[in-house]
Amino acid sequence: IPLKNYRNFIIVAHIDHGKSTLSDRLLEITGVVNPTVDNKQVLDKLDVERERGITVKAQTVSMIYHYRGEDYMLHLVDSPGHVDFRLEVIRSYASCQGALLLVDASEGIKAQTVANFYLAYSMNLHLIPVINKIDLDTADVPRAEDQIEETFELLRDDIVHVSAKTGFNVEYLLPKIIEDVPAPPAEKYNRELPLRAQVVDSWYDPYVGVIMLVNVVDGSLKKGDKVEFCKTSERYEVKEVGVMYPDRRPLPLLVAGQVAYVIPGFKDPNNVFVGDTLRKVGSAVEPLPGFEEPKPMVFVGAFPADGTDFKKMEESLQHLFLNDRSVVFQRTTSNALGQGWKLGFLGSLHASIFKDRLEKEHGKNLIITAPTVPYKVAFKGGREKIISNPDDFPDGTKKSSVVQLSEPYVEALMTFPKEYTGAVMTLCENNRGQQKELQYLSNGQTLMKYDIPTAHLIDDFFGKLKGVTRGYASLDYDDAGYKPSDIYKMELLQFEVVIQARANGRVVARETIKARRKDVLAKLHASDISRRKKLLSKQKEGKKHMKSVGQVHIANDAFQAFLRRE
């Protein structure tokens, strides 16, 4: 199939507006999946996605469509709708020339539709507006049309009305994509040049090892080719290439313009960097401009409970994160909880998905701390440090060289019915928000932008927002950088122990043993003998004292609840 007959597109939609359902219909029309088999939502592959009904990892599917006597190769690049995954979204958009802008006929435009629209628009994608769910009784098609016209300045006549559920009108979309979306431009995608392919995504398969999704920009690639990564100079012999159809379908050759998979024949996912360029060994072509590295916005600590095998737990955690390279996974040590791991996530949804999985798999064997954000400390002389472990936070008692503390903010974009405007403003102000924009959309919706500290966002801000709008609000957000902040460290130190002597029901003597600062943490965690021994040997001075005071047991549950701020 010649390059001019390729179409690479995405579907841009708010959560639940029907992206997966529409994708399934398109796959049925093109014969990639069989409508009689229960193939609901082929694209949402991970279990967690099915459970939560959201798309997390981008899955790409190729289709072949016969139109006016010619074959077309269509690559539907799936992208997550939620902004926690913005980098994945950008990667997906970058390999496309067009987008279906999908709007639910009964809900109209929501925060994510707006945010993703601007991103697609800024990346020069050709947009085809589609109104979905027109079969619903609550559908208000003219209202959705008004919104599309006013907010996105797209032509009413270009809007396609469909029901992804019943399949109504969906057959008009493929011809429209072929007519309206440009082919990958020949000046950017050249089959005659030496190979350059950009890694868009990678995942781990227990049978074949690492699989990469690549955007082939120049040249071609086949099984047996010797290739190298520009970033690491690691060399491999390609084991298999092909397209996702909807599962892996091997092909003899990949050519420029395709978004396809490559099996490089190794097991360690740490060898692939998304955004890196693949070229043939011996070729001196320049790497393609890379993507930013994912930057964690939310951190949680995970610590094995007493008696849990550290090594085993670590292996099991590593396994869980193999398929999500955006999770930062590092060893850490906490005064209170001993050795454990620090996990960095892209946002609060991302963190909570993994928290659910960890809890399901490890239950009481793992203590997971409440999420925190990374703070920035600026020292005299211009040195700066990012701190994500509370232990490292400078305490105000010592004379310090700290000149400025800053915390991360997000720009929150919210839409909700107009009557809740006051309540939402109050909520944002109470969460130290700063207003950036206020717009009344047609049909009674308000669009509001606030800069809000990330620390508040991750403290169930969305839940609170839904609370004050009776569930009608939608939220999207983007990183807004660091802003100076007036924050302090609060430490919980040891309590006093009172010893009373009682005789005949009367207290006859009383002694208060004063709090000692050093050994409190050892006592908090005193149920595991071997860990305690280790801690105690570090704290010789506390040891003597502890013997005389006795032990304080804090149940694991209580401790977890405390850390979760419940």
Ligand code: GTP
């Ligand atoms: P995310 O993966 O979370 O982004 O959601 P999505 O946009 O993929 O939405 P999905 O396709 O899962 O659809 C959400 C819900 O809307 C499901 O219950 C679908 O059955 C339903 N739905 C999708 N399209 C239609 C439609 O045309 N009509 C009706 N009545 N329901 C639809």
